[in-house]
Amino acid sequence: MILLWLIGILIGGGLLAWIAGRYSPAAARWISLGALLLDFLLVAGFGIVQYETLPLKPDTWILELSYSWIPSFGISFHLALDGLSLLLISLTMFLGIIAVLVSWTEIHRRVGFYYFNLLWVLAGITGVFLAMDLFLFYFFWELMLIPMYFLIGIWGHERRLYAAYKFFLFTQASGLLLFLAILGLYYIHGQNTGQYTFAYAELLGTKMSSSTSTWLLLGFLAAFLVKLAAAPLHTWLPDAHAEAPTAGSLILAGLLLKTGAYGLLRFAVPLFPEASTQLAPVMMILGAFSVLYGAILAFAQSDLKRLVAYTSVSHMGFVLLGVFAFNALAYHGVVIQLLAHGLSTGALFIIAGILQNRLATRELSEMGGFWREAPGMGALALVFVMAALGLPGLGNFVAEFLILIGAWQAAPVWAGIAALGLLASAIYALRIMQRVFHGPLQLERPLADLKIREWLMLLPMALLLLWLGLFPQIFIRQADLPLQKILIRQDAKEQGSTSLRNEEIKEEEGIFLPEPKTTHSR
Numbered sequence: 001m002i003l004l005w006l007i008g009i010l011i012g013g014g015l016l017a018w019i020a021g022r023y024s025p026a027a028a029r030w031i032s033l034g035a036l037l038l039d040f041l042l043v044a045g046f047g048i049v050q051y052e053t054l055p056l057k058p059d060t061w062i063l064e065l066s067y068s069w070i071p072s073f074g075i076s077f078h079l080a081l082d083g084l085s086l087l088l089i090s091l092t093m094f095l096g097i098i099a100v101l102v103s104w105t106e107i108h109r110r111v112g113f114y115y116f117n118l119l120w121v122l123a124g125i126t127g128v129f130l131a132m133d134l135f136l137f138y139f140f141w142e143l144m145l146i147p148m149y150f151l152i153g154i155w156g157h158e159r160r161l162y163a164a165y166k167f168f169l170f171t172q173a174s175g176l177l178l179f180l181a182i183l184g185l186y187y188i189h190g191q192n193t194g195q196y197t198f199a200y201a202e203l204l205g206t207k208m209s210s211s212t213s214t215w216l217l218l219g220f221l222a223a224f225l226v227k228l229a230a231a232p233l234h235t236w237l238p239d240a241h242a243e244a245p246t247a248g249s250l251i252l253a254g255l256l257l258k259t260g261a262y263g264l265l266r267f268a269v270p271l272f273p274e275a276s277t278q279l280a281p282v283m284m285i286l287g288a289f290s291v292l293y294g295a296i297l298a299f300a301q302s303d304l305k306r307l308v309a310y311t312s313v314s315h316m317g318f319v320l321l322g323v324f325a326f327n328a329l330a331y332h333g334v335v336i337q338l339l340a341h342g343l344s345t346g347a348l349f350i351i352a353g354i355l356q357n358r359l360a361t362r363e364l365s366e367m368g369g370f371w372r373e374a375p376g377m378g379a380l381a382l383v384f385v386m387a388a389l390g391l392p393g394l395g396n397f398v399a400e401f402l403i404l405i406g407a408w409q410a411a412p413v414w415a416g417i418a419a420l421g422l423l424a425s426a427i428y429a430l431r432i433m434q435r436v437f438h439g440p441l442q443l444e445r446p447l448a449d450l451k452i453r454e455w456l457m458l459l460p461m462a463l464l465l466l467w468l469g470l471f472p473q474i475f476i477r478q479a480d481l482p483l484q485k486i487l488i489r490q491d492a493k494e495q496g497s498t499s500l501r502n503e504e505i506k507e508e509e510g511i512f513l514p515e516p517k518t519t520h521s522r
Helices: 002-021 025-053 083-102 111-130 134-143 145-155 160-193 210-228 236-243 246-271 273-299 304-323 328-359 375-388 395-410 412-437 452-470 473-509
Strands: 063-070 075-081
Touching: 002 025, 002 063, 002 075, 002 111, 025 083, 025 111, 075 083, 075 111, 075 134, 083 111, 083 246, 083 328, 083 452, 083 473, 111 134, 111 145, 111 246, 134 145, 134 160, 134 246, 145 160, 145 246, 160 210, 160 236, 210 246, 210 273, 210 304, 236 246, 236 304, 246 273, 246 304, 246 328, 246 473, 273 304, 273 395, 273 412, 273 473, 304 328, 304 395, 304 412, 328 375, 328 395, 328 452, 328 473, 375 395, 375 412, 375 452, 395 412, 395 452
Parallel strands: none
Antiparallel strands: 063 075
């Protein structure tokens, strides 16, 4: 029942915070913080206990809960946890606690309703990482949308309604394509087997033509690439980040983008292995393009939050490149990148929010020389900026190094082009430090350094980045079995389809073709 509690505590805590907020804003804050702390302790405690006793079989879940929900349509309430989802849910709860602390003094109106939306969007994200029924997965996918729309549209900045509408239209339109693709898979499986079901395990290996598989995969990709903010489907992201409150930007960058990457790993590639292989060259080109495009546009920004937003486009380009490289090195890098990006970019958004609250501006032209006024803030900002440019010893370096090595085995040209993004990231990262913390002082009044609450938010994030950079194997071990399961299935399907094509050629032409050897590294 732990899986049900993880979601139920967030949903119940959100409702309770909304009610309590009518009488005491402080009560809403403490209820939200307590709910997330309880969930975090559940996940962290369970992860520590299970670390040495992870299941040895790739087809075994660490935890699983399944109830029949709407049996007439083959819909079940099926939640399951493995090492991959355990890492991402741990990140969700940790960043959720940080989001509550960020909002502690920033949100002053409709406080109860604010924390209701904050906890419900986290509940939707948690459900996405746990759902093993495609209808249930889509339910949680849409549950994330409405609360985030309210967070941007009500508590955002000057152009908040424009940003909220744009976010809603992009995600809702792509979500509709995802739902149509899920229904298509549902009916094809039902026609083949006579059993109509949304169960993930049953839908794996559904037989269909190559063209049908490609069209269904495109429906999944539409939703996942929009949420991943892969160029050119990224245009909602800078506006949403610029206008969202600080906690909204933190959740967008640290968690919502990760749902797109998780969808690719958990659903798109395993459900459509042949179509994924066929589209892999295009996806890797798109990933390399996103790396360079995001880095170049980041350098061109004068707004600090928009600058950090475009760095997310660049970093998620590495994720897309790694997912379609189809080897273990790249997949391990993808997992570390999801964790490291959530910490480093989320922390940069927090610093941008702190500066905006103190200065009432995000323009880089109005900043400068802040190190002498706020050395603590400058020192922590330096850690996160160095993480963003891939400094060895921090998590982002391990992630991008593994992804590039893995991508080089699959597509050396696009891996080489993506590597240029590391040079571009150094330029925009150093620009942040130069324009914000060095140069002549641009203030007429002193800038307050970090307060205790802000230290409590940022220092653990810096320490976790260091942990990721020095001991990545701890996290790789957790996710290794689920990733190997994806790769084994992908290789088996590719070899099987290749053998079938060769047999057909031999029958038609009377010639012998040797079976090609797979080049995937495990």
